[in-house]
Amino acid sequence: MTDGLLLRAIRCEDLPRRPLWVMRQAGRYLPEYQRMRREHTFKELMRSPQLAAEATLLPLQRFALDAAIVFADIMSPMPALGVDFDFDPGPVLATPIRSRADVDALPEVDAEALGPAVLATLQRVRAQLGNDVAVLGFCGAPWTLAAYLVEGRGVAGFPTLRAFAAKEPAALGALLAKLSEAMASYVIAQGRAGADAVQIFDSWAGALSLADWQRLIRPHLVDLLDAVGQAGLPRILFLQNAPHLVDAYAALPAEVLGVDWRLDLAELQRRHPGRVVQGNIDPAILLAGPGATRTAAQELLRRTDSRGHIVNLGHGILPKTPIASVEALVQAVHGSA
Numbered sequence: 367m368t369d370g371l372l373l374r375a376i377r378c379e380d381l382p383r384r385p386l387w388v389m390r391q392a393g394r395y396l397p398e399y400q401r402m403r404r405e406h407t408f409k410e411l412m413r414s415p416q417l418a419a420e421a422t423l424l425p426l427q428r429f430a431l432d433a434a435i436v437f438a439d440i441m442s443p444m445p446a447l448g449v450d451f452d453f454d455p456g457p458v459l460a461t462p463i464r465s466r467a468d469v470d471a472l473p474e475v476d477a478e479a480l481g482p483a484v485l486a487t488l489q490r491v492r493a494q495l496g497n498d499v500a501v502l503g504f505c506g507a508p509w510t511l512a513a514y515l516v517e518g519r520g521v522a523g524f525p526t527l528r529a530f531a532a533k534e535p536a537a538l539g540a541l542l543a544k545l546s547e548a549m550a551s552y553v554i555a556q557g558r559a560g561a562d563a564v565q566i567f568d569s570w571a572g573a574l575s576l577a578d579w580q581r582l583i584r585p586h587l588v589d590l591l592d593a594v595g596q597a598g599l600p601r602i603l604f605l606q607n608a609p610h611l612v613d614a615y616a617a618l619p620a621e622v623l624g625v626d627w628r629l630d631l632a633e634l635q636r637r638h639p640g641r642v643v644q645g646n647i648d649p650a651i652l653l654a655g656p657g658a659t660r661t662a663a664q665e666l667l668r669r670t671d672s673r674g675h676i677v678n679l680g681h682g683i684l685p686k687t688p689i690a691s692v693e694a695l696v697q698a699v700h701g702s703a
């Protein structure tokens with residue numbers, strides 16, 4: 367059987383239309399998901415491969431999307447690193463990592479303990495979908511995971527993390543190295559469990575300057591990308607709110623570069639010819655309704671080169687998004703080559 371549109375776009379093939387999926391597509395804007403959440407906590411859903419597979423497949427039952435992303439969180443593998451956390455609604459740590467001693471106290475990673483429920487979910491999802499729909503695994507990039515581990519929760523600008531980077535660069539390096547190694551094992555295991563490609567979410571990429579990113583973060587991100595590439599798994603690298611880093615990210619070893627809505631995707635394609643890109647409609651436009659969504663999608667399709675473009679939002683879909691806006695997005699993408 368031949369591959370579906372998403373894997374073919376990753377190989378930069380000529381296609382009848384562009385592939386489409388939506389970041390956080392299995393989330394709270396779906397009434398069916400809200401129903402599941404009334405009966406189960408988020409943690410319960412993630413702990414049960416049967417329920418997590420059901421949540422993963424919900425958006426595919428409504429919309430003709432070209433990929434399913436496994437229902438899990440970037441924190442799902444963290445228990446294997448001895449990290450204790452809860453969701454409120456984002457990740458909150460019982461004890462943030464704030465010193466060299468805290469980093470050194472992290473246990474040796476037990477590869478078997480890295481998200482076993484996520485792997486079991488992927489196996490179920492892969493078995494239930496045809497090859498025309500790609501199954502995506504994912505992980506957090508080392509820096510974005512460190513943001514939660516050090517800050518303790520999502521905080522605008524992550525000031526505690528940035529102070530830690532300034533005060534304890536070697537400890538930060540040790541933490542990022544540990545996360546990079548663990549995430550490589552984790553996503554490679556996802557590939558064995560049925561993921562056709564993996565997205566590496568660097569949602570908080572933009573917190574440091576380019577010079578500090580080059581010095582402190584880049585080597586560990588490259589180690590992760592290299593390990594995943596050596597395993598033969600296609601890599602989608604997503605960065606958010608980091609326009610000063612986008613050219614540096616475009617030079618990293620990943621098959622696809624995913625960007626947020628702040629960037630001009632057509633211009634990015636011109637600056638990096640042949641680079642496969644993903645994105646980048648502003649998720650807030652979908653809140654404005656199907657008309658505004660259709661206009662934004664058509665404008666994106668008109669302005670950008672179709673070859674090597676995976677259509678997506680520029681960040682996760684927002685909880686109050688009308689279903690009709692997602693339908694308009696799907697129709698716009700299906701209606702044009």
Ligand code: 1CP
Nearest residue numbers: 390391392393408437438439440455456457520567569682
């Ligand atoms: O109340 C609920 O239902 C829980 C909310 C929720 C959900 C549905 C969280 C807590 N995570 C998730 C699932 C999730 N998270 C997916 C599954 C796939 C899908 O929904 O389609 C994925 C891919 C993620 C990834 C994720 N989690 C990222 C990277 C993507 C991004 O949005 O930038 C990040 C930064 C997180 C952290 C996180 N977990 C949850 C929330 C609400 C957040 C972000 C907000 C915060 O930092 O407080």
